[in-house]
Amino acid sequence: MDRRTFLNASLAGATAALLPRFALATPQGEYFELTAAKGSQRLFGEDGELSELWLYNGRLPGPEIRVKRGERVKVRFINKLDTPTSVHWHGIRIDNAMDGVAGLTQAAVAPGDSFDYDFVVPDTGTYWYHAHNMSWNQVPRGLAGPLIVEDDTPAFDPDCDITMMLSDWRLDEDGRLDTNSFGARHDFSHAGRLGNWLTVNGNSLPDIRLKKGHWHRLRLINSSASRILDLAPARFGARLIGLDGQLFDAQRSIDDLVQLSPAQRMDLVMKPEASGTIPFEMMTGQAFTFANFIVEDANPSSADLKLPPKNALPEPDMENALQLPLDMAGGAMGGMRALMRTRSEDDLRQMMSKGLFWTLNDTAGMPERPMFTAERGQTVVLDSLNETGFPHAMHIHGHHFRVLERSGKQLEHQDWRDTFTSDPQERVKIAFVADNPGKWLIHCHMLGHAASGMMTWFEVT
Known part of the structure; x- marks a missing residue:
């Protein structure tokens, strides 16, 4: 195609x-x-x-x-x-x-x-x-x-508050979903199930209608199994106001790409000032249009941009935090080398024969015991290291966390997330308050990676 x-x-x-x-x-x-x-x-x-x-x-x-x-x-x-x-x-x-x-x-x-x-x-x-x-x-x-x-x-008119579920599909030569390749070991051990087709709310190259001179809120959700989407909001006149459901203090102008990994969300605002067609693109070396914003003439609006109030999330207490590693290893493209520190070649072959290619903290698959137990209200700091050859989108259930550092560099915006992306050989440090009692999952949201080993859990007592 x-x-x-x-x-x-x-x-x-x-x-x-x-x-x-x-x-x-x-x-x-x-x-x-x-x-x-x-x-x-x-x-x-x-x-x-x-x-x-x-x-x-x-x-x-x-x-x-x-x-x-x-x-x-x-x-x-x-x-x-x-x-x-x-x-x-x-x-x-x-x-x-x-x-x-x-x-x-x-x-x-x-x-x-x-x-x-x-x-x-x-x-x-x-x-x-x-x-x-x-x-x-x-x-x-x-x-x-x-x-x-x-x-x-609500801060936006209902017809100016637009949800866009972005989905990556693997289709065969007839444009039909390829169901024969589900569970392919190559997908599990490499970048995951990547498709060749993008839809917005189930539609191919749809027209998304906007009103000239009105503020719009665009809610982008990446529901793909493995596809990371690189988007450039400035190319279609949008600004970033929130990530993973959590709003900022103010809108941000982003001149660079914004990465939207599987399971992540991005909230944008835009106010088109001219009628016409604006392409909505994925950046893949060159811009690839997979939807169009159709800006139509409308009665002028004098309303200023007003962002809804932020959520009150508990701030981490860094001085009394439980500090823990979250090491990712395994997979193809040399990722198995890190596992040789604790496993023989026979051990690795047996692991892979069970369909397990990845580990978290040297454990492949869902363990019987939790990775850690935290008392309710305790701050947890996870220092993650990606020793694999592929990026991973790590999701923590039941909590939001601040992303503090990347590769040892403290971030200017330590945003709240529920899913963070880690590139190969990258170290990412996050912190959250374990204030929600129960058993909670941590896993890669490249869904095949989770199924083939990259999954664990913790308990809040």
Whole structure:
């Protein structure tokens, strides 16, 4: 599929990419039903064949769920697939029993069964939900959707608050999802399952309509299995206001690239001053357009940009912190050399025969005992070192953390994140307050990496 084929097929089926929204809080406190089932959709424009997908409520992505800070979310999840699954509410600091990690916080929901998720959302921001049982197989088939938590008084008009789920797909020559390559050992041991196709809210090269002279909030969510997206907000007149659901004190002008790794989110603001078409691009050495902003004339707006208030997250106490390493090793391209310090060649062969290619702190796969136990309210500092040949997007469940340093250099903006990217041979230091009791996962969000060894957990007592 060359660029010309992509453009011809996609332009023929270009559509607006706005998602329908569902408010869950009801006076009666009823459950919103979220059903996982098989479905189909064209991913490669109108010329592509139908792809066999797994969908929430028959939609790609799943329905956008919008609630307000402090509201109670009640979702009755129904599994109509022929395999067990569960739902993880990514980035939300909720009760541990509702985190949705099959095998750790709940049993996987069997085919034909249901599970009631019931929790209160404490923070505003851009979040998402996705399958968390055999995620490497279920998320890139379509089991993901946005979860948006608004402030009591939204700062943007509803039609100027736009969610964009960015998804990377691996399609065959007919434009159909390649299902035969799921679980390929090459993907697990290299960069992960990388696709050859990008969609926005399930659409190829969609038109995203904006209003001239109005402030817009763009909520970008990378729901890809492994693809890191490099974006250049300045090229389409946008400024950065938040990452992973947590807003800044003020907007930032970014002249360089901004990296959006799998599971990460990025909140942007833009105010187009002229009508016309603005390309939305991925930077891959050269700009590659995968959506267009169509700026339309509108009644002028005199409203100034007003950012919602930030969330009140607990600040780390660095003087009394629990200091711990988080060493990543393994994988192809020389990454196995670090494992030779503690393993023989026979040990490595046995490990790889089980489909394990990666380690965290020299442990391959989910350990029986936690990586560490912290008392509630204790500050934890993780000093991570990536000794592999590939980048990793490390996600910590149930908490947000500040990114303090990269390769020994203290960062100017020590932003709050729930997922950080670590490049090969890079050292990243993060800190968070372990204030949410329960058992919490730490794993690489290149989902095949997690399945093949890069996964551990900790406990807050």
